[in-house]
Amino acid sequence: MKEKKLIIHNKFVKKYKSGYPLIEKETILNSDDLIKEGTVVRLVEENNKFIAKGYYGIQNKGYGWVITQNEKETIDYSFFNKKLFNAINCREKFYKDKNTTAFRIFNGEGDGIGGFTIDYFDGYYLINWYSKGIYHFKDYVIEALKNLSDGIGIYEKKRFDNQGKFIEEDSFVWGKEAEMPIIVKENGVNFAIYLNEGAMVGVFLDQRDVRKKILDKYAKGKEVLNTFSYTGAFSIFAAVGGASKTTSVDLANRSLSKTIEHFSLNGIDYETQDIIVEDVFHYFKYAGKKELKFDLVILDPPSFAKSKKFKFSAAKDYKELLKSTIKITEDQGVIVASTNCASFDMKKFKGFIDQAFEELGKGYKILEEYRLPEDFRTIKEFREGNYLKVVFVQCTDNISTARR
Missing domain, CATH: 3.30.750.80 (RNA methyltransferase domain (HRMD) like)
Structure with missing residues (x-):
């Protein structure tokens, strides 16, 4: 396969030599020469010294991926x-x-x-x-x-x-x-998977460890609210773990039938649970007016969401969404704060949590944290690849509770 030479700007050479895998447009001096996706590319310094090999393929912000630093390796x-x-x-x-x-x-x-x-x-x-x-x-x-x-x-x-x-x-x-x-x-709990219905298959595998922890430790006897519930996976694990009741809220119409299917597959009477097709942002207002409170709230919004009246971006709006969540969580209750947004790290995510509680004059305690499970392998050179951030947060009355 014929290879195409990509000249890397000197200031980015060290980055690629250290193992960074995403080929970014701004690092390439001759990006206009790229024509056909799938072309094998040789990354070289401005003096023509070899750096690595990869392929050209447009994906989000990238122009392809580095896949070997061995100059003699053939991509076959x-x-x-x-x-x-x-x-x-x-x-x-x-x-x-x-x-x-x-x-x-x-x-x-x-x-x-x-x-x-x-x-x-x-x-x-x-x-x-x-x-x-x-x-x-x-x-x-x-x-x-x-x-x-x-x-x-x-x-x-x-x-x-x-x-x-x-x-x-x-x-x-x-x-x-x-x-x-x-x-x-998944850890003994049944899920229905559809491989022929578009991008979504029925469950997000990256939350496996979080669901197991909810089942094992946090669900028993609790009133659980699962927001942005998709097919109800967190609700199913909570119910199997002994939750007194679960409430699942998602805007998508399909969430109702999919959640019912998952409850039924696990021998749980779905009519004993609440499954609500509604805008989550609107539901928070409703819950506040009705003074509803929950012992455990799962907050796992998409990185971006859009409804008729609201556009949500995790990077900009997670703090405000979390404040709405805190207001309907019982004292000593637990919020499972989660995001798959790759544009910020765990430190910044914890900053959102800290700001939300501080602005409400509430205290909190971080109980545990999760990143991607073992089968979702990542490399330290590409931190964006370890996108999942989950923090179990306990609400307290005392604002002086140690923050992290």
Whole structure:
């Protein structure tokens, strides 16, 4: 495969030599020379000295990914096969766990090749492609996955821009097609997975450890509010963990049927729970007027959300949303504050928490923190890849409670 030379500005050379994987437009002196996504690129210094190899593929702010610092390495089937072999080998204990049959086996740059992920759902694999550039190598990835696993079937989702229009297409690519839904287990709890209904499959696997902690430690006997509830995953774990009642709130109409399905799969009478299709921001106002209070509140909004009357950005608005949450949380109650926004770090996120409580004249105590689970491998050179930030916060009356 013919390689294209990319000249890196001198001030960014050290960054790439230290292992930073995202090829950014502003670092390239000859970016106008890039034409075809999927082209293998050689990053070189202004004096033509080799830095690394990667591929050209437009994804969010990036122009592609660095995938090797070995000048002699060829980007071919054996390269992808080796990366997938190592990734699958690292997840060996997950394959052996009969109580958890859904997990990630390849996490982009965390496993050595940015731009795609692969998830496992009880014998079926789902590949998410995030650029036309990485999709150029699809045959290598699919063939390697077929040879390295004993999977039943492989599905894919294309989640990238196509001629100026963002697309999300899914399709079956190999093996035996699944009967939907695929019923998987996560720590013994059942979920319904749909690989043929767009980008969302039914559960976000990155919250596995958080859900287990809620089940094991925080749910028993509690009134639980799950906001931005999607398919009710947190509510299901809370109910299985002995919550006295759960309330799930999400604006999407499909959240009702999906949440009912998950309760039913776990032998829980959904009619004993509250499932509300409503704008979460409006629900906070309603709960405040009715003086509703909850013992445990899960606050896990998307990075960006839009309703008829409100636009939400986690980077700008999380603090105010948290203040609304604090107002309807019981004294000594717990808020599971979570965000998947990659544009700020845990320190800044804790700053939002501190500001929210301070502005309300309330005290708090941080009980525990979570980042991405073990199967969502990340690298220290790319902090943005470790996007998940979850903090269990206990509300207290005493504003002098130690802050962090």
